[in-house]
Amino acid sequence: MTTPIRTRFAPSPTGLLHIGGVRTALFSWAYARKHxxxxVLRIEDTDLERSTPESVKAILDGMHWVGLDYDEGPFYQMQRMDRYKQVIAQLLESGHAYYCYASKDELEAMRAEAEARGEKPRYDRRWRPEAGKTLPAPPADVPPVVRFKTQLDGVIAWDDAVKGRIEIAASELDDLIIARPDGTPTYNFCVVVDDYDMQISHVIRGDDHVNNTPRQIVIYQALGATVPTFAHLPMIHNDQGQKMSKRRDAVSVVDYDALGILPEALLNYLARLGWGHGDDEFFSMEQFVEWFDLKDVSSAPSRFDREKLLWLNAQHIKATDAARLAERVAGFLAERTIDTSSGPALADVVTLLKDRSQTLIEMANQAEYFYQPLNPTAEIVEKHLQPEDEERLKLFxxxxxxxxxxxxxxxxxxxKDFVKQQGVKMPQVGMPLRAKVCGITNTPSVDAVLALIGREEVLRRLS
Incomplete structure (x- = not known):
């Protein structure tokens, strides 16, 4: 490729980092790394009513947690206001934009009239300068907006790297407001100026932005800028085929961290939502970068499958260094005020448990009995800790x-020798042993468990 590849992730800090956003960031990151x-990371914080410092921190922390490192940024739109005003002035001077003094009441009347005619509600361009058109005197009591002078006919088209050729009739577009009455710029305008200044070559984003694209393309053209390649990714639906919502679904990175999902497992899973490489399911991010190409991204919505995510998480747990897993599991145990400093090394416990856990929460649950005895349920006592079992454990x-x-x-x-001497089967010793020492009966090999807990503690629990 002759043009340097520059991609960006541009979230709005109006909440937690959504997994749909993480997938967009992942694909943008992978495309840049591949080539x-x-x-670039850009924070689109011009929505002053909804943007918060806490949300900015959540985005930055989320990007760090999943391990998507950015080369430039974070850049903040609110720090670029002077640049936006400069470009608005440039468009006004070149005749690509104009002041519009239509009042709110006038706009409502235009909408009502259009709807009465069965037409799409839109601004009637009454303040748009045209050859031979005489504009009224600007009203003194109406602060104007700045509108972009959109072409009136023809089509706006682009070859989307995911969806293919898309054409929108110019007649479908309004004269977009690019500056509000107080002078603050609007979203579609800021995005173009940012991508232009930052020399973004590929805009990879969700397909909920498809309708914004023709509005942005005409602004690029007015600025004499090269229009970037657009790639609109399909939406992620839940297991019911509905758009994922914060009310119904775990949608933020924080949710998956709290569920005990490894970041590389989440990225691995998100990579497979709308993209594929043959039958490969479990892979590293290095492999993903090597294989990734926008032409392999599907244009159809993807369905989130929690069971597949858990399966992938289990595979990544098995492949992850025990010391790193122990650091994460220690945090979950600390939340339960379980002290791991006086028991076996947590890395050794994790090594024993890593092939048996789908999440780090499951691993923490299983690790508890290595550091403190659990009370067996009445059902376990009834089944495995009857007087004859207790007598046998005393001899053991x-x-x-x-x-x-x-x-x-x-x-x-x-x-093995004890089982033979007692003339019983292995479960008649192994299950009571687990119940008495661990408080549960589903554990790894009992000899390995007893070895890790230690002689003194095992004998104390048996007594």
């Missing part, structure tokens, strides 16, 4: 206390 380009403890060493191999051999 040795630049990935007496024998175990005499072992020369306390490791999984020694314990395994001792348990």
């Amino acid at each position: 040795g380009g630049t990935f 403890a007496e024998g175990a206390a005499k072992l020369e060493s306390w490791d999984a191999a020694t314990l395994g051999a001792f348990i």
Whole structure:
């Protein structure tokens, strides 16, 4: 490619970082990385009523958590107001924009008249300068907006890198307001100036922006700028086929962090929503960058499958270094005031549990009994801790206390001998042992569990 590849992620700080936004960021990041380009982060914070510092922090923290590193930014639109005003003045001077003094009442009347005629409500361009047209004197009591002078006929077209050729009739477009009565610029205008100044080559974003694209293209053209390549990604639906909502679904990065999902698993899953590489499901971000191409992105909406995400998370847990997993699990245990400093090394516990857990929450749940005994349920007591079981465990403890060493191999051999001596089957010893020492019966190999908990603590719990 002859033009340097520059992509951007431009969220509005009006809430938490949404997983749809994360997927947009992921695809933009991957495209830049694939082509040795630049990935830019821009915060579109001109919505003063809804934008908050807390939301900005949530975006930055979310990007850090998922590991999508940006090369430039973050840039903030509110810090670029002078530049926007400069470009508005330029468009007014070149005749591509004009002042409009239509009052709110006049605009409402235009809307009502259009609807009465069965037409699409729109501004009637009464303040638009045209050859041979005489404009009225500007009213002194109406602060004007600035409107962009959109072409009146023909089509605005682009070759979307995901959706293919898209053509919109110019007659469908209004004269877009690019500056409000107080002089503040509007979204569609700011986006164009930002992408122009930042030399963005590829605008990769959700397909809810398709209707904005023709409005933005005409502004690029008026500025004499190269129109970037647009790629509109399909929406993500929930398992009911509906657009994901904050009320029904886990939609923010924070939600998935709290659920015990690894960031690389979430990215792996989001990569597969609308994009594919053969039958590959489980892959690293390095592989994704190597394989990624916009031509492989589907234009159809994707459906979020929680079970597939959990499966992928389990695969990434298995492949992740135990020390790193232990850091995350320690945080979940600390929230429950469980002290891991006096028990076995948490990394060793994690190593034992990592093949049995779909989430870090599950792993933390299973790790609890290594540091404090759990109370068995009445059902477990009824099934596995009857008087004969307790008597057998007492004999087991007496024998175990005499072992020369306390490791999984020694314990395994001792348990087998004990089972044989007692003339019972393995579950008749193993299940009561788990119930008494751990408080649950679903654990890894009992000899490995006892070895990690330690001789002193195991004997204390058995007594």
